[in-house]
Amino acid sequence: MIEENVKKILQELPPGVALMAAAKARTPEEIMRAAQAGVKIVGENYVQEALAAFNVVGHRVKWHFIGHLQRNKVKKAVEIFDMIETVDSPQLSEEIDKRCGQRERIMPVLIEINSGREKQKFGILPEDADEFIKEISKLKNIKIEGLMTMGPMFGDPEDARPYFVETKKLFDRVKTLNLPGVEMKYLSMGMTNSYQVAIEEGANIVRIGTKIFGPRD
Numbered sequence: 001m002i003e004e005n006v007k008k009i010l011q012e013l014p015p016g017v018a019l020m021a022a023a024k025a026r027t028p029e030e031i032m033r034a035a036q037a038g039v040k041i042v043g044e045n046y047v048q049e050a051l052a053a054f055n056v057v058g059h060r061v062k063w064h065f066i067g068h069l070q071r072n073k074v075k076k077a078v079e080i081f082d083m084i085e086t087v088d089s090p091q092l093s094e095e096i097d098k099r100c101g102q103r104e105r106i107m108p109v110l111i112e113i114n115s116g117r118e119k120q121k122f123g124i125l126p127e128d129a130d131e132f133i134k135e136i137s138k139l140k141n142i143k144i145e146g147l148m149t150m151g152p153m154f155g156d157p158e159d160a161r162p163y164f165v166e167t168k169k170l171f172d173r174v175k176t177l178n179l180p181g182v183e184m185k186y187l188s189m190g191m192t193n194s195y196q197v198a199i200e201e202g203a204n205i206v207r208i209g210t211k212i213f214g215p216r217d
């Protein structure tokens with residue numbers, strides 16, 4: 001099942017769009033099967049869960065953090081993740097910078113945009129993004145490589161389109177600012193029910209869980 005699902009999705013994705021397997025609540029063995037079927041990026045929401053999976057799957061795949069990262073988990077996170085997609089505050093950015101400094105590494109990050117302006121969601125509001133990016137681009141051990149958004153959840157993915165459009169506009173605008181150390185390369189948008197719409201609106205990383213692994217119970 002997992003193998004077939006991965007192969008089918010990989011066949012249908014347009015060139016230049018990367019598939020991430022969003023792996024929350026999946027076992028290391030399930031993640032391994034996805035990797036063997038061709039998944040090259042795994043997204044994890046929790047550091048502990050990621051460590052368990054990393055111990056089995058290792059460097060066969062790239063590891064992206066896609067949850068809300070607490071500051072007390074950053075030290076562990078910078079040991080295993082290749083990218084943190086959910087940078088959403090100056091405090092978190094400073095902690096990542098500090099911990100990466102101690103390990104003499106530079107962390108590629110995406111800025112999480114709260115494109116739906118939802119009170120219960122994390123992320124930088126679109127109108128605050130320019131200033132936030134200017135500020136944290138000064139941190140030496142962080143490299144800003146793009147934007148990530150969840151957007152509000154809808155039954156009909158068409159309803160998510162305006163939020164993807166707005167995030168893509170922001171992505172293009174930040175690119176024109178030509179900020180030193182900022183490279184707008186990755187736009188991570190779209191999940192199982194919305195990824196086709198997200199791709200139409202410019203996503204080049206899609207984060208897919210259910211369609212690879214089946215429903216979460």
Ligand SMILES: *Cc1c(COP(=O)(O)O)cnc(C)c1O
Nearest residue numbers: 022066191192207208209210211
């Ligand atoms: C769970 C999750 C996904 C994938 O969700 P599915 O609907 O199962 O594809 C994508 N992105 C994030 C941040 C998630 O937490």
